[in-house]
Amino acid sequence: EPEVTQTPSHQVTQMGQEVILRCVPISNHLYFYWYRQILGQKVEFLVSFYNNEISEKSEIFDDQFSVERPDGSNFTLKIRSTKLEDSAMYFCASSEARGTGGEKLFFGSGTQLSVL
Amino acid sequence: QKEVEQNSGPLSVPEGAIASLNCTYSDRGSQSFFWYRQYSGKSPELIMSIYSNGDKEDGRFTAQLNKASQYVSLLIRDSQPSDSATYLCAVNTWRDDKIIFGKGTRLHILP
Numbered sequence: 001e002p003e004v005t006q007t008p009s010h011q012v013t014q015m016g017q018e019v020i021l022r023c024v025p026i027s028n029h030l031y032f033y034w035y036r037q038i039l040g041q042k043v044e045f046l047v048s049f050y051n052n053e054i055s056e057k058s059e060i061f062d063d064q065f066s067v068e069r070p071d072g073s074n075f076t077l078k079i080r081s082t083k084l085e086d087s088a089m090y091f092c093a094s095s096e097a098r099g100t101g102g103e104k105l106f107f108g109s110g111t112q113l114s115v116l
Numbered sequence: 117q118k119e120v121e122q123n124s125g126p127l128s129v130p131e132g133a134i135a136s137l138n139c140t141y142s143d144r145g146s147q148s149f150f151w152y153r154q155y156s157g158k159s160p161e162l163i164m165s166i167y168s169n170g171d172k173e174d175g176r177f178t179a180q181l182n183k184a185s186q187y188v189s190l191l192i193r194d195s196q197p198s199d200s201a202t203y204l205c206a207v208n209t210w211r212d213d214k215i216i217f218g219k220g221t222r223l224h225i226l227p
Contacts, residue, residue, distance in 0.1 A: 031213065033214070033215075035217075041219070042204075042217050042218065042219040042220065043154075043160060043204060043217040044217075045214045045215070045216060045217075048213040048214050050213065055213040056212055056213045056214045058214075091159055091160070098213060103148060103208055103215065104150070104162050104165055105150075105160075105162065105206075105215055106162070107159040107160050107161070108159060109158070109159050110159050
């Protein structure tokens with residue numbers, strides 16, 4: 001069964017460092033998302049991406065965040081200068097379409113980011 | 117600000133009984149409604165989607181939607197210990213390309 005793949009599973013970094021989280025969405029999916037979940041809290045929307053551009057972003061997704069689809073398979077989230085409060089599980093998700101029946105999200109297994 | 121509200125629980129249900137999980141949402145423009153299951157330390161997994169008022173059944177799961185009351189529920193029949201997890205309610209409006217999640221309800225099935 002097709003799945004969303006995320007690497008690395010764990011990332012430890014020093015405050016102020018840049019990190020890149022990587023994702024390979026399901027191959028025939030067109031819509032890509034990043035969510036994060038701070039321990040014990042809800043799954044929070046960060047950004048959605050379609051046709052090589054951001055379609056929606058939350059207030060969390062400020063100038064230190066960026067996303068990119070560098071080739072036909074990878075989808076990345078870059079955090080330029082990490083802060084302690086960026087420590088969370090980051091989930092990549094993809095969906096086949098939008099609208100009724102299409103926008104079911106399939107999640108990767110997540111990257112646990114720890115900022116020290 | 118769109119909100120999805122759920123009782124955080126824990127909800128304890130005896131094995132074999134019906135578990136009933138509830139969710140309310142604030143945006144009347146919401147069109148798509150989902151229930152995800154999340155085991156501790158794992159990613160959310162879609163278990164049900166519903167788009168029209170009424171009931172939708174899939175095996176032991178039944179999703180119920182009442183758009184007038186802005187209310188979504190999930191019934192789990194014949195609850196099993198493996199159903200113990202956090203259940204996330206999620207909604208979407210077609211004008212936005214984002215699905216918003218509630219905080220989730222922790223369900224504990226008692227053997």
